[in-house]
Amino acid sequence: MIINSIRMGLVASALLLSGCNEAGYPEHLQVQRIDQSDFQALLIAPKTSEEAIPTVIVLGGSDGGLGGAKATAQALAEEGIAALAVGYFGLPNLPETLNSIPLEYFDAALNYIDTSTQLSRNQCQQVPVIGSSRGAELALVLGANFSDYGPVMAISPSSHVWGAMGDTKASAWTLNGEPLTFVPRHSKPDYSAQRFVGRxxxxxxxxxxxxxxxxxxxxxIQAEVLLFAGADDQLWPADEMAQAIQTQLATAGLASRVTTTIYPAAGHVIAPGLPSNLTEATLGNSQTIVLGGGPEANAAAQQDILRRAVAAIKNPVCFDSKSSFNNDKLGELEQFLQTTGTSSMVLMRAGEVVFEFGDIHDKHTIHSIRKAMLNSLYGIYVERGVIDLDATLAELGIDDSTPLTATEKTATLAQLLKSRSGIYLPSAATSKGMLAAMPPRGEFKPGEQYIYNNWDFNVAGAIFEKLTGESIYTAFHREIAKPLGMQDFKGRYTTIDDDTDISQLEVDGFYQYEPEKSKFPAFHFRMSAYDMALYGQLYENFGVWNGQRILSRQWIEQSTTSYSLTNRYMDFGYGMLWNVINPNDKRPHRAFFHTGVGIHMLGVYPSSDLVFVHRVHTETDYEFDQQNLYSIIGQMFGALEMPES
Structure with missing residues (x-):
């Protein structure tokens, strides 16, 4: 290790002296010290009667004990999470320094969780782990060597294994009694410098x-990876190492598993619960160790990390993408597709097409999947503060050819996106099936009942254009199509009438007005299967594309959470402009999709690292049996082969 044990130990002491080891805890938290011959930890959890509390392992950095770890554990406990801060050196019965720590030691933490009546693994049968600095290095090493840990969250992380503290010839970690390979020391730090910068x-x-x-x-790592780093980290280049990890996963075809967040003005100490003003540490010899960042930037990073970590712990994604496709079964699927009337199909993983059928660049109408396309635009403009989902139709000045009642005008924009507005009026592009399912006007108040209703969706599109001042298609092209590198969507649009031959259109979208029903048009998208797959991959990537965040993870989770049960037998629900496959005892993971006229489909399956697109050329005469779509989906998953355990 470059910075010697004395200096790293004193930095740890500075952390403790700065207030992250304060005595006493709030009454609403339960705190239990675990002092065993082979295991040292501190459990901080909310007081609750729930049988199973979301549980996370917290790893401190160079202090090795419980100081920094328990500060982060308390911050997580305040969010309803049971946090087990684990000490791994510098405590009774443990090694004195960070030197040759057996990775098997952390089995005791897993065992403690597994034997507890209140603590639990998540639905992926894993335990989340979060660490900072050397603790981040440890979290990544644990995830890389054991399938029990996930998601893996690394704050101020390292892309490499470093050596022991105070011993340049020893490894910090061992596995099966053998030292892990570590980065040899070549640099010659100037430890006499008054202000020491290690980066x-x-x-x-x-x-x-x-x-x-x-x-x-x-x-x-068989789990989601979240990386957090300050670009002004002066202790070590956490930002560069985080980006190196992201590149490593992308090269392995696993880009969808990693989310990297770099905070431009933040430093090294950005773990939640630690003092945000710890930008440097003064040692006993008056030497200053520079940590970087500033109090405001560090605090903002800590708040954001806490929010993202809580979301990942409470809503983990279970991955099985070590599976591969059986080529013989894919061949059988292709033969079946030739008999169905399918025009094109795409299976995509990590942005790469792994199976295709037909002309995947042929554009035609996607029907109701248009609603999923609008979802991303809402997510972007909600994040920017342009759109308020709690705004009511009255506040937005929305009325229709058939005037809305005072009660109907209390419907919020969020209720429109959930198709729970309680407004049952004629609308453009409404099918006979929609009309048959429509209850009498006024039967339900806003928010009371889910009814799949084109009035809600058409008005949501009109409100977007009113608040942003531009066409849906123009915004989609700039905000989504161009950043994702869509090959076929150019943002061109028109308005059609009853005489328009849609199959002759070259545009990417069109407005369909039916003024005898409503003054709000339906907004239709014409897209290729390939471009739709890229769109699904954006959601598979939790909103990140080529290292740039386009959609917030929070928005994706919010809009793919089920607010209405739509199919009790299948346990399907509806979120906001997405259908949701709810997790349950038979499937521990959530997926989401949207269909068009029951035969087009865009499906996103995060646990399988898989995006599925199925198309039928419905702008021309076609024949396709809806039951065949179910057979296609079944054969697709039947072609997946899980690795031997």
Missing amino acids: GYFQQDLQHADAAAARIAVDS
Whole structure:
């Protein structure tokens, strides 16, 4: 390790002296010290009568004990999570320093959780783990070597294994009694400097060829990976190492598993619960260790990390993408597709097409899947503060050819997106099936009942254009199609009438007015199967594309949460402009999809790293039996082969 044990230990002491080891806890938290011969930890959890509380393992950094870890654990406990802060050196019955720590030691933490009546693994049968600095390195190493941990959350992380503290020839970690390969020390730190900045020394050592052997095998992590780093980290180059991890996973075809968040003005100490003003630490010899960042930037990063970590812990994604496709069965699927009337189909993983059928670049109408396309635009403009989902139709000045009642005008924009407005009026592009399912006007108040209703969706599109001042198609092209590199969607649009031959259109979208029903048009999208698959991949990536965040993870989770049960037998629901496959005892993971006239489909299956698109050329005469779509889906999943355990 570049910075020696004395200096790292004193930095840890500075953390404690700065207030993250304060005595006493609020009454609404239960705190239990675990002092066993082979295990040292502190459990901080909310007081609750629930049988199973979401549980996370928290790992501190260079202090190794419980100081920094318990501060983060308390912050998580305040959010309704049971946090087990685990000490791994510098405590009774443990090694004195960070030197040759057996990774098997952390089995005791898993065992403690597994034998507890209140603590539990998540639905992926994993335990989330979060660590900072050397604790982040440890979290990634644990995830890379054991399938029990996930999601893996690394704050101020390392892409490589580093050496022991105070012993340049020893490894910090061992596995099966053997030391893990670590980055050898080549740089020569100037420990006499009055203000010591470690970042450059780590950068020098990472540039040596022998550092490659110490790279953490993050592509072996069977869980979601969340990386958080400050660009002004002066202790080590956490931002560069986080980006290196992201590149490593992308190269392995696992880009959808990692979310990297870089905070431009933040430093090294950005773990929730730690003092945000810890930008440097003064040692006993009056030497200053520079940590970087500023109090405001560090605090903002800590708040954001806490929010993202809580969401990942409470809503984990279970991955099985170590599976592969059986080529013989895909061949059988292709033969079946030739008999069905399918025009095109795409299976996509990590942005790559792994199976295709037909002309996947042929554009035609996507029907009701248009609603899922609108979802991303709402997510972007809600995040920007342009759109308020709690705004009512009265506040937005919305009325129709058939005037709305005072009660109907109390419906919120969020209720429109959930198709729970309680407004049952004629609308453009309404099918006979929709009309047959429509209750009498006034039977339900806003928010009381889910009714799949084109009035809600058409008005949601009109409100978007009113609040943003531009066409849906123009916004979609700029905000979504161009960043994703869609090949076929160009943002061109028109308005059709009853005489328009849609099959002759070259545009990407069109408005359909039916003024005898409503003054609000339906907004239709014409897209290729390939571009639709890219769109699904954006959601598969939790809103990140090529390292840039386009949609917030919070929005994706919010809009793909089921607010209405739509199919009790299948346990399907409706979120906001997405159908949701709810997790249950038979399937521990959530997926989401949208269909068009029952035969087009865009499906996103995060647990399988899979996006599915099925198309039928419905702008021309066609024949397709809806039952065949179910057979296609069954054969698709039947072609997946799980690895042997």
